[in-house]
Ligand SMILES: Nc1ncnc2c1ncn2[C@@H]1O[C@H](COP(=O)(O)OP(=O)(O)OP(=O)(O)O)[C@@H](O)[C@H]1O
């Protein structure tokens with residue numbers, strides 16, 4: 706069983722969006738998944754309450770290890786409750802302020818495997834595109850700014866449950882994130 710945390714002390718960088726859509730990528734690839742909503746804001750639980758997700762979201766890490774392939778935890782934007790999972794996906798924006806915040810954040814989780822994920826990249830903006838390309842060259846995963854992420858969660862779904870414009874590209878980038886996690 707793999708335990709994956711979506712964590713960053715920075716708020717609004719896409720932890721919940723990516724945690725739920727990553728869970729869907731794993732689910733539709735044939736894995737059993739469970740999402741733990743460890744954020745008191747309960748955003749992932751709110752999405753789950755729409756009864757559209759194909760996997761469960763629970764409010765705590767289970768005491769008895771469940772029979773799943775992935776436990777995916779969505780953390781609050783804080784350094785108070787640090788992730789215990791062996792792999793941390795650290796979402797960030799393609800901005801200098803986020804770069805600085807991420808390098809400080811990494812000090813809290815030194816012993817973990819960290820996969821940096823530059824999220825909501827707006828490729829129409831020159832500076833952002835250049836920075837995202839540089840971060841990609843440095844080994845970060847990229848997820849573009851797509852309205853399908855916003856629209857699908859608003860209806861209680863992931864992009865994997867959508868066929869509308871942008872869904873295919875969104876699924877591809879999440880599948881690439883899954884492949885990265887699965888790599889030894
Ligand atoms: N790739 C993306 N493209 C477009 N919008 C996105 C993308 N990722 C996230 N968003 C939007 O950005 C906002 C913040 O996302 P989200 O709530 O997932 O961040 P978070 O890090 O979990 O926030 P918090 O720190 O408050 O828990 C939401 O409105 C979400 O729909």
Ligand SMILES: [Mg+2]
Nearest residue numbers: 720721744748
């Ligand atoms: Mg969140």
